[in-house]
Amino acid sequence: MNEKAKLPKTIINVLDNEIKQATMWLNVAQPFTTIAAILNEMNKKTFDSDLFWWINLPANQWKLIDALRYGYELEPEPRWGIKAGNCYMDAPDSWGFDNVTPKAVIDNGAYWTIKEAADEIVRLLGFGEVVDLNKEGKAYE
Template sequence: MEHEKVKLPKRLYDALQDYGLPENGNESWPVGTISGLYDQWREEESSVLGTFIDENADNQWLLIDAVRYGYEAEPEQLYYVLLVKGDDESFLNVFRGNGRTQVDNRSEDNYWETKLTMPKIEAIDPRYKAFAVPVEEVEADD
């Protein structure tokens, strides 16, 4: 029986990558892997892993399934930065080449991107976070 890879939050995916857990699952000694992850969690006071599994049985089973069947990062939520509500020409555009920004419509092409992750928005300017609208909300209004 073929199982799909477990989708994990990006931060947990990155933490498991840092730990060295292969993405393809089928660990040869899963008990040792889980034990090692548990030891790491106990050593680090505020680890991503600890936050994910602490007192949450569903997430613990999800981690076990990730070790067993493999894992991948959940797609990150994408946002438009809409500076003036109702104005189709007030979306933040980021030049793919050098990160320069301009305000225009939300059309993307080989040069400009308008669908951004929250970390990218915050890296440009944390104040833009207040204007971030999930892509699905904007496109549902079309």
């Protein structure tokens, strides 16, 4: 599993800051001291913060440990596309579909970052399905 963990930007900002501080104070950034520092920082802030809700999910705690072990990078922004058969919507302005790859759809900017918006287009069209272009694209790599 030695691949970099993918984390949201808000978490990366906190993590980068904590690692920098831990490295300055201890001359080393150790996973448990870094996580403890993040939890301590979280306790100073409101419980409504993105950090609080993200870090309190067990799967995310493991993701954070993996990030400290193997490194981390920014997770890709959500990219939702509309697929009908073997074709993807590549022209949202005219609701046009073509037999193109998910990468072409992304390059054209023919995607939504909010899934519910793409769901609404499918509902209006009466056909098609909303797909995660980030995952669909991996099948073509």
